Amino acid sequence: MFVLVEMTDTVRIPPWQFERKLNESIAEELNKKLANKVVYNVGLCICLYDITKLEDSYIFPGDGASHTKVHFRYVVFHPFLDEILIGEIKSCSQDGVHVSLGFFDDIVIPPESLQQPAKFDEAEQVWVWEYETEEGAHDLYMDIGEEIRFRVMDETFVDTSPTGPSSAEASTSNATEEVQKKEAPYTLVVTTCIIHIAL
C-alpha cells in the first residue's frame, strides 16, 4: 500500500528560524509542502521518512533566507496493481460504488466490476448483489459504512496545476459557471469481481 519515494528539493528557511536545528526546520518545511498532497505519477504523500543527504546551504543576494538542497525519502500511498485492500463504502450511485480508506477517498467500483449479478436499487440508492445458492437467492446490500474488500485494477493521475492565461478565452464563455470543476488528482478504479467468491 505504501512505498518509499526518493526525492530532492531545495528548501528555503527564513532567517527567523535560524536558531532552530536545521534538520528540524527542513523536516517541517517538507511536511508542510508535501503532506496530504498528490504528486503527479507518484501518489498521495503521507509524511517524511528520513533525510538522506543535506547539501550546503546558500544565502542569495536580496533574500536573507538560506536555501538548502535536500535529498530525502517520503512515505507515499501508491497501491500496486492487483493489490487487495479493505475500505468502507462511502456512497452508491448509478456510475458505481464509491469507497473510501479514510485518508483517501477517490476509489470507485464501476458497475461492470461488481460481483455479477448486481443491480442498482433505485428506492434505497444502493447496489445489491444477488447471490444464488441452493436455498434460493440472497440479496446482499452494499450499505454505506460497510467494509468491502477490493482489488486495484487501474489508477489515473490528473495534472491539476493551474492553467495559464491562454485558456482565458474558454473560461470567459463559461462566465455563468462560478464553480470550477474540481477534478480528483488521483483516482483508483477497483473491482470486487473475482473468480472465487469473496466472503
Add this chain to the structure above:
Amino acid sequence: MEVKDANAALLSNFEVYQLLTDLKQQRKESGKNKQSSGQQNLNTIMYETLKYISKTPCRYQSPETVRDFLITMKGHKLTKAEKLQLLNHRPVTAVEIQLMVEESEERLTEEQIESLLQTVTSILPGDPEEQQRESPMATEDKGDQE
C-alpha cells in the same frame, strides 16, 4: 522538486504505523504547534492514516514478528508483493490466500496452502479477542472444508 526514484522500497503497514506513532509522540513532546496553519495537512493525514491502519492486524505486530514471518516465508517461494499482502492482511481462510497469491492453484497444493495459513496465523498475532473465539471454532471449520 525532483523525484529520483518513485519506487525505492515497499513499506508494510506496520512500518508506517510505527513511523506515524513515533512522529505523533515527538510532536506532542515538542509542545503545542508553533505554526498550526501549515501543519494542518500533516495533522489530517496522520490522523486519518493512523485511524485506518489501527483497524488492520498490524497494530499487534512487532519488528520481531515481522522478521520471523519473513524468515519462515523464505521457504514458500512467494513474490515480495505477495508476502507483503499476507503480512498486511493476515488471511485466515484459503479463499483469502487464493486472492493474494497469483495462480495459487498451479503454484501451491492444498497442503501448502494449509501450511501457509498455519504459518500466518501462528507467527502473526491477531486480535486477542478473536483468537479466543477461534480456538473452539477451529475444529468446526476443518469439518466444513471436508
